Amino acid sequence: MKKIDWMRKLTSRKLWLSVASFVTLMVVACGGTENEAAQISALIMAGATVIGYVIGEGMTDAAAIEAEQAEQEG
Secondary structure, eight states: OOOOOHHHHHTOHHHHHHHHHHHHHHHHHTTOOHHHHHHHHHHHHHHHHHHHHHHHHHHHHHHHHHHHHHHHHO
């Protein structure tokens, strides 16, 4: 069984666009206005940007630490 790469999934723009689209359509389908749906979609995408940035910076920092440790060992 394959292991799921959650970091890659959570930084995927396709995932967040799909989530925003689904939520937007659900808001409209449940009687919300298009303006409300647009605001909610914008909030989701803003959150996705923050999540992507935090994960990306964490991965960069981890790679730098690994490189530094490898340099000290070798």
